[in-house]
Amino acid sequence: MSRSDLAGKAAAPKIARPVPLRESVFDALLELIISGHLRPGQHLAESELAEMLGVSRQPIREALQLLSGEGWVDLHPGHGAFVHAPTAEEADQLLGVRALLETEAARLAARNHTDEGVARLRALCSRGLAAVDADDIDGAVAINSELHATVMELSGNTVLIDLAAQVSRRVRWYHTPVARQRGRASWEEHTALIDAIARGEADLAAEIMKNHTEHTRHLYLSQLGEEEPVQPLPSRRRKRRAPASL
Amino acid sequence: MSRSDLAGKAAAPKIARPVPLRESVFDALLELIISGHLRPGQHLAESELAEMLGVSRQPIREALQLLSGEGWVDLHPGHGAFVHAPTAEEADQLLGVRALLETEAARLAARNHTDEGVARLRALCSRGLAAVDADDIDGAVAINSELHATVMELSGNTVLIDLAAQVSRRVRWYHTPVARQRGRASWEEHTALIDAIARGEADLAAEIMKNHTEHTRHLYLSQLGEEEPVQPLPSRRRKRRAPASL
DNA sequence: AGACTGTATGCTGTAGGCAGTTGACGAAAA
DNA sequence: TTTTCGTCAACTGCCTACAGCATACAGTCT
Structure with a gap:
C-alpha cells in the first residue's frame, strides 16, 4: 500500500x-x-x-x-x-557568486590546461554552435551548461567545483521562467575563452569568463524583478475545519 | 534511560x-x-x-x-x-576558495560601506592589536575570525556569507594542528584594509584582502603537508565479535 | 466589546523495531 | 595452497508508534 x-x-x-x-x-x-x-x-x-x-x-x-x-x-x-521564497536580490547575489567562482575556475583551468581538456571544450563548443545554428535552444542550453561544468572540472579544484555546483543548482530556480540564451555571441565568447585556456593565459581567460558571466547575469536580472513572491512566515495551517473565507 | x-x-x-x-x-x-x-x-x-x-x-x-x-x-x-579524510591538497583548495570569497567580500564591503560598519571593524581591530600586544594568542585568533566574519557580513551578500561560513568551518579542521597567527603584521594589514573599505576603494580593499589571505594560506601550507592521514575505504567492521572498545 | 485563558488538535521530534542487503568468515573443492 | 561458494552476523534503510509542544478556537472575565 x-x-x-x-x-x-x-x-x-x-x-x-x-x-x-x-x-x-x-x-x-x-x-x-x-x-x-x-x-x-x-x-x-x-x-x-x-x-x-x-x-x-x-x-x-x-x-x-x-x-x-x-x-x-x-x-x-x-x-x-x-x-524557500526566492527574491530578485538573492538571484543577483547567486549569479554574482557564480560569476566569481567560474571566473576563478577559468583562471585555474588555463593554468592546468591539458590537450585532452581543451579538446573536450572545443568539441562542446562546436556542438553548441551547431545547436544554435539549428535553432535548437534546449540543446544549446544543455551544452552550455556542460561546457561551463567542464571548465569547472578542468580547474581541478574539488572544493570550487562543489561550491559552484551548489550555486548553479540554486540558480535553476530562476532558470525556468527566464529566457534562455543569447545566441551566437555567447558561443563566440566561449571560443575566445577556450583559446585563452589553451594558451595558458590565465588572466585573459579569467577576464573573458568574467565578462561572459556578468553579461549573462545582467541579462537575467533585466528579465527578472517583475514578479516577486513574498511570504514572510505564513500560518502553518491554511484552515482548521471550517470552510471560512481566509 | x-x-x-x-x-x-x-x-x-x-x-x-x-x-x-x-x-x-x-x-x-x-x-x-x-x-x-x-x-x-x-x-x-x-x-x-x-x-x-x-x-x-x-x-x-x-x-x-x-x-x-x-x-x-x-x-x-x-x-x-x-x-572524511582531509588532505593537504584539499586544505590548499579550501584556503584558495576562502581567499577568493573573502576578497570579493572586501570589494563589496568597500562598495556598500557604512559608518556603523567601519566603526565596528575599527573596534575589532583595536581589540585585536591589544590582544596581540598582551600576548593573548587565543583572543587574537578569535577576534581575527570575528573581524573577517564582519567584513563578510558587511558585504551584504547572503549567498557569499553562507558559502564563506561553510568553507571557514571546514578550514577549522586544519586549524587545530597548525600554528595560529602571524602577529602584528597581520593586524596592520587589517588596518589598511579597513581604511580602504572606509574610503570606498573597492579594488584596493580587494587587493589588500587578497594579499592578506594568500599570505595566511601560504603560512598554513608551509606548516601543513607533513602528516597525511589516508584511508581510502577501510573495512566496515574492525572485527567481528570482539568486545570492542569504542 | 475586547482581552485573556483553557482546551483541543495537528504537528514535529524521537524511539523502537523489522526486513533486506552487504560483506566477512569458514569450509569445501581444485 | 589457492580459489570458490555457502553461511551468517551486523548494518542500513524504512516503517510505525508515542510523547511533547505549538497554534488556533471557544468560552469566560473585565
Missing part, C-alpha cells in the same frame, strides 16, 4: 542498485518546487508529503534536510519545513 | 527553546571529529554512536546528514557514514 506514486521510480530497480528512497523523494519534491506545485513560503507538512508520495515520514524528513542544505527549503526547528 | 550523555546539553533547557536533539548530536560528533577521537576514514556505525551518545539512531542519522552537507563525513548509501 505504500510507495504508490514513487514505486515506479524507486522500487522498480530495487536490485539494480540501492538507490535510497530519500533521493527519489528529493527529486520528486524538487520537481514539485521548481514546477511551482509547492509554492514559495508554503508550509510542508511531513505527513502530507508522506501520504502524497506514498512513503513514510522518515525519507521525507531526510529529503527535506537535503533540500534545506541546497537552499530549496527553510527548516525552522519545531515548526517544520517551508519552501 | 536515554539521553544519558547529552542530557545536560539538550534536555536541560528543554522549555527554553526547542533545540532539536539532532543539533546537539551534530555538535557532539563534530567535536569528536575535530578532536580526533573519530579518526579520518573511520566507519561510523549509527547504532554505536546512538549508544555512545545515549540517543536513538534517528537524531544520529540526521546529524550525519548535516555533517555530510558540510563535508565532515562522507555518506555512502547502503554503506553508512565515514569520517
